[in-house]
Amino acid sequence: MLETYLINTNFVLLFVICLFYWLSAYDFLPVFFSHQWVLKNIGNSAILLSQIFQAIFLCVRWFTSHHFPLSNLYESLLFLSWLLTLLLFIINQKLKIPSSEFLIGSIIMPIILFINIFALFSLPSELKTSSALVPALQSNWLVMHVTVIILSYAALICGCLFSMAYLVLTRFVSQQEIETNLLTENQANQVLEPLPSSSNNKMQILNQTQIIHKAQPKQFMVVEQLMRLLDNLSYRTLGFGFPLLTIGLLSGSIWANQTWGSYWSWDPKETWALITWFVFAIYLHTRFSKGWNGHKSAVLATFGFFILCFCYLGVNLMGKGLHSYGFLN
Incomplete structure (x- = not known):
């Protein structure tokens, strides 16, 4: 009962935050406030409140199930949602350009809301109830491997979304x-x-x-400044997520050897995780050695977003392979 109350309250709060950032980004709300910092504090406070609700939910889930809440798709989605709100809060604290937090919030909040909608209304009820771990997951590697992987997914998703927003602004500036x-x-x-x-x-x-x-050119100064910000944020968040993805793959191979007796079995999940790793490795390689930035890097990161989504959801929703436990089949 407490879990349902927390997650439903947080869903309503996320919807309000998403609407708040969209209205602020399109200058509907700033006309009612004489100072931008008032809106900024309202947004950050709402995000912090959402983090608290989600953290309490995860702790309650951990206490009732007697294991870290990352054993199935429902729990991993909500954990991913919490990490995305945490990254959004941290990024907003570091932004120096006035009103840029409204743009960043309007980019990240819709995907957070979509994740919660999918977890709450699309998944079957049997995935939402706490259950004992299957033998393959009864290991200390669960916290190490899955936590790092989901954290890398959160950072990579943010970086890809910034690149997609960059492409949209590029189209806008051209027109x-x-x-x-x-x-x-x-x-x-x-x-x-x-x-x-x-x-x-x-x-x-x-x-x-x-x-x-x-x-x-003065008419495009603000937009070009935001484009440079998005390109820089995309590079930094993808550069943060890629090492985490690497650590996650290495820890997963060690765990697989302990559980199944093989470091790599070319399971569909493992194969697509490797493809995802190569895509973002190419992204960073072209930034470092080829000097790619802006449009070229944004296109590559956008392609990586769809590869990442299929790796995280598509493979699991097919219910095939060694990683199909706790997911749809």
């Missing part, structure tokens, strides 16, 4: 540049047409045209 260039040409033509062809008027025309073209 705005086309419209502004057309507007600038019309303004220049209006300046050029009515004046007679004297030397003084020609100098005046030239100066006015230069002013028009110099003022144009």
Whole structure:
């Protein structure tokens, strides 16, 4: 009963937070507040409250089941949701650009809300009830391996979402540049047409045209600053998640050897985890050695997001392989 109350209350709170960040990002809420820090404190306080609700739920689940709550898809999804809110809270504390936390919150909060919707309304009830661990999971490696893997997933998901938002802003800037260039040409033509062809008027025309073209980039200064922020955040969070994914794969191979007598058995989950590792290894390699950044890296990270989603959900939902326990079949 307590678990249901906590998770339902947190779901409502997450929905409100998501709506809050979307309205703030589109400047619907700031008009009612004279100071941006008021909205920032409201958002951070709500995220902190959600973390507390989720942490209490995980502790209650741990106490009732007598094992760390990561034995099935339901528990891992809610643990992932808690880690994503934690990362969002930490990132918001480090941001230096004014109002950028609203953009970051509007990017991460929808995926957190989607994870909770999927866990609460799509999974069968038998996965939501506490049960004893299967023999394969009765090991101290459960906390080490699964915790590190889910933490790496949270960091990689955040990095991929930032890259996807970067691509959206790139599209927005390109469209705005086309419209502004057309507007600038019309303004220049209006300046050029009515004046007679004297030397003084020609100098005046030239100066006015230069002013028009110099003022144009200022319209995109804020968007370009946010794009650089998203590219940097994507690189940093993916750079944080990749070593964790590596540690998770190594710890999983050691655990597999102790449980099944083999470090690597080419199980579908293991295979797709390796594919995921290679995709983000290529991402970091191209950043370091090839100097890729911006659009190219964002496209590669977006591709990695879909590979990661299939590795985490798709393989498990098929119910095949050695990692199918505690999941749908």
